[in-house]
Amino acid sequence: MARKKKITVETDNSNWKAPKVRKKRKPMTEDQREAAAARLEKAREKRAETNPDYGKSGFHDSIKNLPEDHALNPKKIKSWIKTQKDLASSARSAVRQKMKGAEAQLASHEGYVRNMQKYLKDGEWIDNFYGEHQQNKIRYRCVAMAFYNDGTPKRNVGVFYPDMGCVYTQEMFNEEKGISNVGPEKRKRKGN
DSSP states (O other), rough: OOOOOOOOOOOOOOOOOOOOOOOOOOOOOOHHHHHHHHHHHHHHHHHHHHHHTTTTTOOOOHHHHHHHHTTTTTHHHHHHHHHHHHHHHHHHHHHHHOTTTTHHHHHHHHHHHHHHHHHHHOOOOOOEEEEETTTTTTTESSSSSSSSSSBBOOOOEEETTTTTTEOHHHHHHHHHTTSSSSSOOOOOTTTT
């Protein structure tokens, strides 16, 4: 049987001292919390007066000065991101429990958060939906007309056209193409 070689230590750790243990903070009372929140709010207002871009450092220039009532105001988007992250964490637990449809929900929430973060960074909304829970659908608006060879304009259903002053509907499409709005007749089976 082979003898084990004795390992000798070459480093000297005789001066080592344990790190200081920090004393835990005493919990704040409700009155102290309110006073601290008021002081913090006052400091933020003062800083916002001196620096007009305070709190907007991560936003694209095109969306920094959107009005408060705008549908895609950056402050609203930040609150939507928080909501969607909460929903994603609950969907993540549902995925661990192997619930049906949980993976799709998780992917939807995470994708929506990525799209909103891209909007804050680039100023371009790339999602087809908007709102805290993706409850609103984006409407398209034509900015440059396209035409067929014979000169008739190309149009898509659901798009706002400024020359018409309204949204191009399926009924308008059917009328232009000569399609009747009556459904197709039922086909007869061979055995009948």
